[in-house]
Amino acid sequence: MRTTLRTTFAASLLSLCCSIIPAAAEQYRLESLTFNSLGKTKPAAIRNALPPVEYGQIFDTQEAFEAYLDSIVQALENTRQLDKIRYSYTVSGGDSSGILSADATYTFTDSHSIVIVPAPSLNSNSGTQLKLVFNDSNFMGLLSPLSLSVGAKLGTESEPENFSKVTAGFDFAYTYPFSLGKTKNEWDNAFSFSWLLDSNEPEFSARSGITVGIPLGRHELDVKFAQLAARKNEYAPYGDQLYFTEEGGIFLPLTVTELKGGVPVVYTPFVSASYTWDIDGIDSRNTALAATPQLRLGHRLDLRNIQWNGNFRTGYSFSMEQSVAQNLNADGFDEMFIPFTCAEIKLFKGWSRAGIGGAFYAFDYLSGNSTANIGARLRGILDNQEFSMPVSADGKNYALDTTAAITLNMDFPIHIFTTHFAEHSSSKLLQYLDIELQVSPFLDIGLLANKATGHTFDLKEGLYAGGIEFLIFPQQWKSYTIRASVGVDASRALLDGHFGFDSSWRNPRHNYEIFIGVGNQF
Numbered sequence: 001m002r003t004t005l006r007t008t009f010a011a012s013l014l015s016l017c018c019s020i021i022p023a024a025a026e027q028y029r030l031e032s033l034t035f036n037s038l039g040k041t042k043p044a045a046i047r048n049a050l051p052p053v054e055y056g057q058i059f060d061t062q063e064a065f066e067a068y069l070d071s072i073v074q075a076l077e078n079t080r081q082l083d084k085i086r087y088s089y090t091v092s093g094g095d096s097s098g099i100l101s102a103d104a105t106y107t108f109t110d111s112h113s114i115v116i117v118p119a120p121s122l123n124s125n126s127g128t129q130l131k132l133v134f135n136d137s138n139f140m141g142l143l144s145p146l147s148l149s150v151g152a153k154l155g156t157e158s159e160p161e162n163f164s165k166v167t168a169g170f171d172f173a174y175t176y177p178f179s180l181g182k183t184k185n186e187w188d189n190a191f192s193f194s195w196l197l198d199s200n201e202p203e204f205s206a207r208s209g210i211t212v213g214i215p216l217g218r219h220e221l222d223v224k225f226a227q228l229a230a231r232k233n234e235y236a237p238y239g240d241q242l243y244f245t246e247e248g249g250i251f252l253p254l255t256v257t258e259l260k261g262g263v264p265v266v267y268t269p270f271v272s273a274s275y276t277w278d279i280d281g282i283d284s285r286n287t288a289l290a291a292t293p294q295l296r297l298g299h300r301l302d303l304r305n306i307q308w309n310g311n312f313r314t315g316y317s318f319s320m321e322q323s324v325a326q327n328l329n330a331d332g333f334d335e336m337f338i339p340f341t342c343a344e345i346k347l348f349k350g351w352s353r354a355g356i357g358g359a360f361y362a363f364d365y366l367s368g369n370s371t372a373n374i375g376a377r378l379r380g381i382l383d384n385q386e387f388s389m390p391v392s393a394d395g396k397n398y399a400l401d402t403t404a405a406i407t408l409n410m411d412f413p414i415h416i417f418t419t420h421f422a423e424h425s426s427s428k429l430l431q432y433l434d435i436e437l438q439v440s441p442f443l444d445i446g447l448l449a450n451k452a453t454g455h456t457f458d459l460k461e462g463l464y465a466g467g468i469e470f471l472i473f474p475q476q477w478k479s480y481t482i483r484a485s486v487g488v489d490a491s492r493a494l495l496d497g498h499f500g501f502d503s504s505w506r507n508p509r510h511n512y513e514i515f516i517g518v519g520n521q522f
Helices: 002-020 043-049 062-078 233-238 428-433 490-495
Strands: 027-037 082-092 099-110 114-118 121-123 127-136 146-154 166-180 183-196 203-216 219-231 242-251 254-259 263-277 294-309 312-327 337-350 355-365 404-411 414-418 435-448 463-474 482-489 512-518
Touching: 027 043, 027 062, 043 166, 062 082, 062 099, 062 294, 294 337, 312 355, 435 482, 463 490, 482 490
Parallel strands: 027 099
Antiparallel strands: 082 099, 114 127, 121 127, 121 512, 127 146, 146 166, 166 183, 183 203, 203 219, 219 242, 242 263, 254 263, 263 294, 294 312, 312 337, 337 355, 355 404, 404 435, 414 435, 435 463, 463 482, 482 512
């Protein structure tokens, strides 16, 4: 009896000790990753689109391992090309150190990528377009877009509301990614043709370029070359209407570190060159083309961590660039060097029914001998409005062409409704009509170096606009967003002449801007 009691007591004591001492957590190592595409998307294209997979990394817990697998699901969602993404994994026996080997498989279908539709669009800066569009955002399953359109435009950039100005034309663009050995390459092609019907000559642009990417461990060396042949009637007074451009560059993206969550910080030094020419030489009075040949040295810093959750975004991105271009055809030292710096920050936060987004952008041509137009970044502010008085010596009196500027965009998207026609009908065709509608109030602000007044970043001369956007997300075409935007130039319509605000230095045709088309503003 005593022996039995002693044995029972010893067993109970051993069990108690085992329950107190925690068992060693199982460790996992990812050995292989397989992509099982149930559509046309190529697994090789998926691998190229994803961040490098962390083969061989040790995960201390099952939760940490599955969190990493979930991050790959999010990366696949961010392509906006895939649907019904799921994964599974199998585990084999541990090695001598007790680490479990895991093999993961991801299975997914394609979101619809092909669109063949009449696509009318409206832009207050350039006119109304009536097009028939063929677009495939995942052509040949390579996660690369092909677009082809044919149609007519009513109005021109100088007279966007003059519908008697009819321009017929077509355009084509495609980027073909391919591999040769260990290199990851792209072949870019773009062609456009247009003819203003009361003009004697058409216009066209044909560009082709190739990028060769050479992996260097976690880094890369990119070599780029492109050629352009173009004809623009606006250069006819200089005899430069038919011209050609050769471009080339070497870029070295270096992943210098990773932030929390595996976000890579990429530093890219680069050197590039361009040369524009025509048969009898570019006229020196043609300021748009005469700054050639040009050599540019620079570097940039990039990081990006933006995740899609449904049709709202959460995350951030940052980019900064500094460069110096040398115009080898310049007459004097002041015109020879073109230093440039810019920075851009984007922030997003999305919830289930609403979100907020912001973009900050600033640039400066430090020597003041080059300009950029900021109109495209400001909804409600017409791009090609002119100064109220002659200011520019080159004949282009555009008020928003500036040597330096700061812009701020704020969006407040709100979910209105999502349709589920297919759930309430036996017809499968109705699923293609399912959409999500968002309404997004916005506020855009721009400050610039004002050539008319000589002031820089003067708040009283700022560009202030607000309005509303309607965003349509087709449920079966995740890669497309239809956007209708109406913005009001508040600095002209409301603030001008009040509280010291002054917009008399510019002369827009009207105090609003309308856009109907495809794609987010930022």
